[in-house]
Amino acid sequence: LREGEVSKMAGADGDDSLYPIAVLIDELRNEDVQLRLNSIKKLSTIALALGVERTRTELLPFLTDTIYDEDEVLLALAEQLGNFTMLVGGPEYVHCLLPPLESLATVEETVVRDKAVESLRKISQEHSPVDLEVHFEPLVKRLASGDWFTSRTSACGLFSVCYPRVSSTVKAEIRQHFRTLCSDDTPMVRRAAASKLGEFAKVLELEYVKSDIISLFTALASDEQDSVRLLAVEACVSIATLLPQEDLETLVMPTLRQAAEDKSWRVRYMVADKFSELQKAVGPEITKNDLVPAFQNLLKDCEAEVRAAAANKVKEFCENLPEDNREQIIMTHILPCVKELVSDTNQHVKSALASVIMGLSTILGKDNTIEHLLPLFLAQLKDECPEVRLNIISNLDCVNEVIGIRQLSQSLLPAIVELAEDAKWRVRLAIIEYMPLLAGQLGVEFFDEKLNTLCMAWLIDHVYAIREAATCNLMKLVEKFGAEWAQNTIVPKVLGMANDPNYLHRMTTLFCINALSKACGQEITTKQMLPVVLKMSNDQVANVRFNVAKSLQKIGPILDSNALQTEVKPVLEKLASDTDMDVKYFAQEAISVLALA
């Protein structure tokens, strides 16, 4: 594609439909990165216009030459080429895409390289088995023996996609290349190989998993760099899944035990982080004998990072223990560690634990929960760190299922009441959100006695989000307990606030009315609420007055037409001629919405 192509193409046969394409092609060479980028992103359009033949013979060689460009452009190019199979003429010609992608897979920038590998993996599927051996596999080999580490790291991601579909001689070569890369003297390459070890193991025949992969796994897991060792832990999950149970003990467990005791906290962290997967992969027997003590150690690790990662897994680990002696293992081995974590020095550890600890109650049942877990919940509810308290509150429901709300409320209520006045508003918010559930289970009587005052107190909180949530909470309570209850307990208190000296509280009355009117029904709204709203139209604060207009608009549909015409209309008309611009605006809006004009 030479310069001047533009005019030639646009000029030919007066076919000006090619004109935009010509512009795009010229822009591939533009000095401005943004233009080049735009053009690359429309590469499929260009290819479509050129046709498969010219795409193969002209566009692709041109693109292969432009590889020296800004990384941003290269990234877009790498992505585009992954979807190019049809544009070069289908699977038969897909190997034409390999040269540009091969160059892209060797560039320095990781993002570009990864994208190129992703595209290569994608188009590898579109190669016929013959093409895979003739074109794709040689490319993988070239990359695997490249001078600079970038091409070798890219190669690591390509073995597993071609392995299943090539002949056994080629397979042997691929295994050899992978072996070489696992002991590459550049740690970047070893890391890449280690991170693909699990994936590669999955496509290998079992005999080679045992003969090849295990030795590579063992070597990588004792690499001198902890960044390599920790990747072997990930591979451990896939490898253990592939092997028959009887081989695990000899082939995998020594390495796993060593990883759980590694001197680097990063490796131990990885073990903790992958613990549930590891547990599932090695099965119940090994879990009982090996993983339980290992897990105990991780929960007691000297680095907070590791303890937090392990604490996060407490529930999942316990859930997946073999049922026959699950309870006994938890009670004698895990729970003592958990008890210590409750008073850990690091707040992240405590907060990780708080997010899962409630889940233990379902596993341990009612009696154990009351006896052993409740004291821990209570301790965490009173923790100095708000995140810990919050995590406990937001998981109350799972305990509720086990011990029943009454038991829960008796033991936890004092703590909940305390938290309702917590200094952190997010904690208060979490408590409010839990109220309707609590109320529904406690019943009216209990609620009135213990929690009603709290719910009303939130209405005058100094944080708007809390007042808003409190309003919404009232609505949900009325939906649960009915209009009569509302009339007796809530409405008088809400309406009383209309005379509060603080205008924010007076506005809260209006917000509550907005929320409650529908649930309370026409009678209460007309008889009790409306007079208060109308009276507030004389408020000296403009914000209150325009909220009166908004409230009237909201409750209007619930009122009967008589009240609308005789009571609401005059007030809105008066507000519509208010001195304040906003009051006027909202009054007029209400008039038109309620069709009172």
Next chain:
Amino acid sequence: MSAISASEKVDGFTRKSMRKAQKQRKSQGSSQYRTHTAPVELSPLPQLKDAPSTEQQELFTQKLQQCCMLFDFLDSVTDLKSKEIKRATLNELVDYVSTNRGVLVEPAYPEITNMICTNIFRVLPPSDNPDFDPEEDEPTLEAAWPHIQLVYEFLLRFLENPDFQPSIAKRYIDQKFVLQLLELFDSEDPRERDFLKTILHRIYGKFLGLRAFIRKQINNIFLRFIYETEHFNGVAELLEILGSIINGFALPLKAEHKQFLMKVLIPLHTAKGLALFHAQLAYCVVQFLEKDPTLTEPVIRGLLKFWPKTCSQKEVMFLGEIEEILDVIEPTQFKKIQEPLFKQISKCVTNPHFQVAERALYFWNNEYILSLIEENIDKILPIMFGSLYRISKEHWNPTIVALVYNVLKTLMEMNCTLFDELTSSYKADRQRKRKKTSIISSMADNISACNNECEFRGSRHLVLIIIIIWTFMLF
């Protein structure tokens, strides 16, 4: 893991105060990994100087072994007595190897290295603060420093002892030793990195067999820093060592060294925390160019490729580095690179950030650069003229405007005729542009009028193309 939890960040108000509180608390970390056995109480040994010379060696070994006991410094109340004994012993050992001759007998080497390895080689603890900003935040200091410092001191004295024999020591100070030493450069504690720097430098000087290995490992650390983690605390220290290593490279430079320059040092410029090690990095680059001037062109092209797009602070650093390079550039090399380079500089002088513009304009205060510009004024003036002329009228900052006037004056004096030509063509150009915009807008009206008349899409395109061609012919 951050000491500021997510829930506290949300309020928006607490964060700053929390950070402050965090800063005030001197944070200390340590990472001596679970000492499997609880420390045994140490009992003081007799002083080395009081021992008869026949027993000194034996006592020296005993003391080295005693110092292998590790203590928990995060707990400031336990083992106080033993900690003090170890401190005193280490002090004595430092003194012993630095003042006495003939103490480094062969059997002492494994004991010495074992004591050093046991004490200093450890996995660094997780950072207290994952958003650790080395420019802003106080580093976490090594809690065990009272002991570790003395061990480093001892290692240094050991290496510097006139009796020190690399041929014996190389059995213990091997690749594995160096690898562990290099990992420690990631320490947040600047005191530790400073010791490491001197020590690694000594090792590089004394162990010829380890040199290539050390360079290679530093290479790997940098590549990992650039492309994988973006985090490594000791980049500046390693670069400082490299600066003097590069200085000693033999000529002609090996391919390996050139590759290091182009594939490691230049990409290092892209790092987020460039400010922390830019001085050392620029020094290394300039060292390379002084060794081999033919590298100038690829280096400058590399810098231009990675030229910062949004970070003005980094742009100022790049300009500083360019000036350092220009200070040593050969005129023939300058000619090869002047056009792309001055295109970039001309962008910099128009930068709305006055520090960037100012830094670029300061080039004109440099006598050598001035002489290079003068020699090539016919190439450079056309590149620079438009930008300079424009900002002399438009830049918001009066200092920049004053600087630009001086630069324009200097350039005018270099080639008066060319300057006049450019001035008149610039003015004509601007007038033409103004006319062009008015014509185009009137043409746009024409087109829309055409559009209304033409019914066929194809002919509309044709009209459009004709108008565009016509426009080009016009100008």
